Amino acid sequence: MINGEFLMTFEYAPAPESRASVSIKSKYGHYIGGKFVAGEKHFRTINPATEEVLSSIALGGKKEVDAAVKAAKKALDMNWSKLSGRERGKYLFRIARILQERAREFAVLESLDNGKPIRESRDVDVPLAAAHFFYHAGWADKLEFAGVGTNAKAHGVVGQIIPWNFPLLMLAWKVAPALATGNTVVLKPAETTPLTALLFAEVCEQAGLPAGVVNILTGDGSTGALIVNHPGINKIAFTGSTEVGKIIAQSVAGTNKSVTLELGGKAANIVFEDAAIDESVEGIVNGIFFNQGHVCCAGSRLVIQESISDEFIKKLQKRMEKIRIGDPLDKNTDLGAINSRAQLEKIKDLSLAGDAEGAERWSPKCALPDKGFWFAPTIFTGVTQTHRIAREEIFGPVLSVLTFRTPQEGIDKANNTPFGLSAGIWSEKGSKVLWASQKLKAGVIWSNTFNRFDPTSPFGGYKESGWGREGGRHGLTAYLKGVAHE
Numbered sequence: 309m310i311n312g313e314f315l316m317t318f319e320y321a322p323a324p325e326s327r328a329s330v331s332i333k334s335k336y337g338h339y340i341g342g343k344f345v346a347g348e349k350h351f352r353t354i355n356p357a358t359e360e361v362l363s364s365i366a367l368g369g370k371k372e373v374d375a376a377v378k379a380a381k382k383a384l385d386m387n388w389s390k391l392s393g394r395e396r397g398k399y400l401f402r403i404a405r406i407l408q409e410r411a412r413e414f415a416v417l418e419s420l421d422n423g424k425p426i427r428e429s430r431d432v433d434v435p436l437a438a439a440h441f442f443y444h445a446g447w448a449d450k451l452e453f454a455g456v457g458t459n460a461k462a463h464g465v466v467g468q469i470i471p472w473n474f475p476l477l478m479l480a481w482k483v484a485p486a487l488a489t490g491n492t493v494v495l496k497p498a499e500t501t502p503l504t505a506l507l508f509a510e511v512c513e514q515a516g517l518p519a520g521v522v523n524i525l526t527g528d529g530s531t532g533a534l535i536v537n538h539p540g541i542n543k544i545a546f547t548g549s550t551e552v553g554k555i556i557a558q559s560v561a562g563t564n565k566s567v568t569l570e571l572g573g574k575a576a577n578i579v580f581e582d583a584a585i586d587e588s589v590e591g592i593v594n595g596i597f598f599n600q601g602h603v604c605c606a607g608s609r610l611v612i613q614e615s616i617s618d619e620f621i622k623k624l625q626k627r628m629e630k631i632r633i634g635d636p637l638d639k640n641t642d643l644g645a646i647n648s649r650a651q652l653e654k655i656k657d658l659s660l661a662g663d664a665e666g667a668e669r670w671s672p673k674c675a676l677p678d679k680g681f682w683f684a685p686t687i688f689t690g691v692t693q694t695h696r697i698a699r700e701e702i703f704g705p706v707l708s709v710l711t712f713r714t715p716q717e718g719i720d721k722a723n724n725t726p727f728g729l730s731a732g733i734w735s736e737k738g739s740k741v742l743w744a745s746q747k748l749k750a751g752v753i754w755s756n757t758f759n760r761f762d763p764t765s766p767f768g769g770y771k772e773s774g775w776g777r778e779g780g781r782h783g784l785t786a787y788l789k790g791v792a793h794e
């Protein structure tokens with residue numbers, strides 16, 4: 309101990325999770341009508357940490373989208389819509405249990421295809437995915453108690469398009485409520501992370517889910533657009549960028565299709581001068597560096613009271629020096645690989661814009677692997693509200709720091725964004741937390757914590773962050789027709 313500081317540091321030995329639980333085929337087709345159907349064109353999915361090719365993935369075109377929608381409609385008419393809620397619930401319980409049983413396999417596969425640390429895929433993505441199926445299994449036979457009356461009906465065939473940041477978890481957020489409410493599904497995973505959705509197709513088979521209730525079509529944005537515009541689709545559920553969300557909103561305008569959009573964010577984590585500093589530092593780190601910052605609700609703006617700013621930034625930098633970057637399969641890794649070369653370029657471009665506009669960049673000294681896509685944890689201080697890094701979603705491990713003098717100024721800065729997905733408040737004063745939470749324009753607000761998710765809690769935003777809610781009773785009712793949404 310010197311000056312009250314514990315100076316001993318430990319070298320961590322590598323602790324890689326075994327890949328043995330995972331078997332990846334060299335080529336995959338689409339999962340349509342309960343069978344894998346060979347695709348015509350293919351693209352490659354790679355491990356972003358090493359650039360190793362993992363598999364060849366089918367690119368869905370019009371023929372495959374037609375077949376999947378037809379299979380989903382047939383399953384709806386033949387059996388799924390006739391089953392009681394109790395019977396549907398049994399399938400969901402089975403799926404949830406199988407996800408738990410195969411948790412290690414899913415976690416390793418997710419980390420390989422996505423680049424996220426195994427610590428997160430193992431402890432967050434997979435358990436939460438199972439929890440979503442358990443939660444919605446419980447609702448399946450109780451829909452009349454969801455406050456939607458007794459006449460609410462399923463939409464029918466639902467098209468679901470998901471992003472690459474939480475591939476299995478986003479699938480669970482979409483598929484579980486859709487099946488619980490009696491819909492059938494055509495789901496498209498993101499081009500760069502299709503493998504856990506394809507493994508999920510095996511889970512559906514293992515659970516004995518009737519053929520066609522879940523169809524998984526792989527492909528790129530063109531496949532997504534074909535699903536959105538297909539006349540046989542009754543509802544679209546999308547998670548992804550605001551840009552594509554706007555295209556989807558335009559495409560479905562004037563049709564009978566229902567739509568929910570879960571889009572981008574630029575969340576403010578507001579730290580008041582009476583906050584518990586060390587806890588807040590930990591919360592800020594979790595808010596922006598969890599999942600490499602590839603999180604729609606990431607706390608990508610630190611809005612901090614000027615009186616504590618210098619001390620806080622020093623502590624934050626010290627904490628950032630401890631972030632371990634590297635092999636996503638290593639159990640000690642905190643920050644994994646950026647999901648794709650394209651995303652890495654976007655993060656680099658926006659960071660260069662931060663430099664050019666006069667903000668001050670800082671990253672801890674850290675060695676990044678030679679192969680794969682990597683970006684060091686970064687903070688920008690001296691950021692003003694007009695800077696691109698304060699306004700645009702970077703979707704990477706980059707934090708923009710803005711300061712305020714009065715609480716009202718903090719709120720004004722936090723709300724000065726076209727987005728409105730989430731926000732965090734750090735203060736030891738309950739009255740201040742309540743005051744701030746009422747003033748913040750965000751769909752989800754955390755107090756003295758961040759990035760907490762629970763299937764029972766509705767999640768979603770307003771302004772350019774989307775339409776509708778996912779999770780909880782609100783998310784459930786979005787899959788029913790004839791429900792007026794709050």
Ligand code: NDP
Nearest residue numbers: 470471498499528529532533548549552571572604701703
């Ligand atoms: P996209 O919005 O393009 O992708 C989300 C999903 O939509 C993917 O499955 C994608 O297919 C599909 N898609 C793309 N174009 C269309 C279309 N015209 N019609 C229907 N579906 C479509 O996000 P990106 O992956 O390109 O990421 C770009 C930026 O979006 C990121 O940098 C980040 O800022 C933001 N983003 C936000 C997310 C969030 O959760 N809010 C999630 C992901 C990204 P495919 O990718 O296979 O081509």
